[in-house]
Amino acid sequence: MEKKKSMALLRNLFKYGLPIVLSAWLCYYLYTKVDIEAMKEEISKCNYIWIGIALVISIFSHIFRAMRWSIQLNALNIRTPLNPLVWSIFGTYAINLIFPRLGELWRSIYIAKRQDSQFTTVFGSMVCDRLADTVTVLLLTVSTFFIANSAFIAFGEKYPETYQGILNTISSPWVWGVVVAGALLLVWLFTSRTTNKWVLKVRKAVADLWEGFAVIGRMPHKGRWLLYTVAIWGCYFMQLYLAFFAFPFTEHLGIVAALVTFVLSSVSMGIPSNGGLGPWHIAVIFSLGIYGVGMNQAAAFAMIVWGAQTCLLVLLGLYAFIGIALDKRSVTSKQQQSIN
Template sequence: MKHTADSNAPSMRPRRSATIWSRLLRYGVPPVITIGLCYLLFTGVDMHEMARIIRTECRFGYIALALVISIFSHVFRAMRWRIQLNALGIRTPLGIIILSIFGTYAVNLVLPRLGELWRTGYIASRQRAPFSTVFGSMICDRLSDTITVFLLTLLAFVVAQPQIVSYLQQNPDTYTRLMAVIASPALWITVTAVALLCIALWRRFPHSRIVTALRSLLSGIWQGFAVVGRMEGKVLWLLYTALIWGCYFTQLYVCFYAFPLTADVAGEFGPTAVLVCFVLSSLSMAVPSNGGIGPYQWALMFGLSMYASGVPGLTREYALSFGNTVMGCQTLLLILLGILTFVLISIDRHHNKPTGDDQCHVPAKSTDNVSD
């Protein structure tokens, strides 16, 4: 037995090493990015001036209203996801789904990208549903957001084209660097080479562990999307999508009126300026960081800089004060909702075990023949 254990030891070391490295990349990189961006964010900033702006100029009533709107966006997201889960035969109380959404954002503050896996596991465990089925619906939920952000980005480029062109003309170095990256042959050669390599590995090693896991993931994603096409309540699903993103946009719009100069930006340039900042802040959430802290403020600062020439006094300190206030209050709300969520989940586990209609009705063997 000793010989057998010793012979297996070398094969275990690479696997353990790979696990350690994957965990370091998953949980170590986001905090490094967050800290690094925050360090650059505050470098050269007059902290006393920023504190003065927040203390004397911020109208926190608008911030409070924006936070209420953000809670509604979470509720609408839960209502949208419930339609997908019901179509898959996973009958889940709306309150439980709302808690899973609150918990997702709270977990992402600590461990980015783990929140989605947590809510998948929570719903699958509570409703005794197949993890892959719930995961597919969650992937669909997130990819629908990606498509929405893409469409909003195109809209922002169309409606804000004059401001974007004006900003690039005022900052020729930025325009030159941007065009150099886009026109770089090395960029397109690298993208093409990576795509061809992925295709070659996919065909050469169809039964490898990575390819098999990827096939399973794509199958779950497809199942999640397929159910949207055949489920009842498609119109309501689209309505909830519009309400979710309408809440997000309205939330930021309201925040603009919390500070006099950002209110001037909204008043002079209209919803277009808010849309530009909104799209940039939405894109910043793709950066792996703790709850978007760091990238979000950078995005708002960059968006406001496009309109700074038309609003005297809109300095970097002022834009940073705005960004930090919005992000700070939103983060505080997510922490409070997270605490409430995990307290209620603990109570639910003790007193409300899944029975009857709250349990999943998906067949144990397969989810391919789920009826509408």
């Protein structure tokens, strides 16, 4: 028992401690190369009206995400009011600031418990939600490569080891071997005739997970779901693009530069970190550098945009948890009244 507890502790330290250490190290590495006083001077030039408008658009991106998830859940007969879904999205991003990736698990647990639904089914719908984001980023990356391929070539020339590492990962036989082995394991789980209780439990969990994932293929309102996807990512892009107008050194760069910055910063969010702290900054500073923005100026831009977004997520998270607490009290009160 003690050994199991020690192993669980080590796994949690690795899972949640590593992103914190990575974020701290990347920020330290990055900002030791920046003239802090010069960066402060650039920050003083910021027009915060544009930052405020960008933050308002950011709120709408979360609401659209809740509305898109609602379509998937409704197709699973998990009919959830919009408010709890919005709270779950706000809470997810707030939790991810402290524990990367834990927010997605939390929102699945919250909705499953509130609606008295199967957790694995709700979790499967969340996985599908996130997979849609991955596909969107891939499509944006490919499109942007054709629009501004010189930016990606510059990235490969400046960071040849990273660029080659990405190519090696994609073509690695080990990666494809794991994919094939996983597929074969799934086939065995669903075709083998066994009475082993653990295999049966795993089989049911996978089936429930797949149910939540595969619902996108048969759900109604697919057009509206796609429209919400465009709205989500349109808001993401616009909040960054509008931030360009907040600084004199980025307001003239144009939409292509904003698109390159947006795509590379979105890709960087795949690296486990606390709300993008570290990887997001590096991606933004590098992207702006391609278009002639100095290191200190780019660092000021990244610091203000990320800092404002983080403050907003904290506030939205507090609002969400207050809303959830009041909602729980209201539901409990109604249940007691119905009993009486």
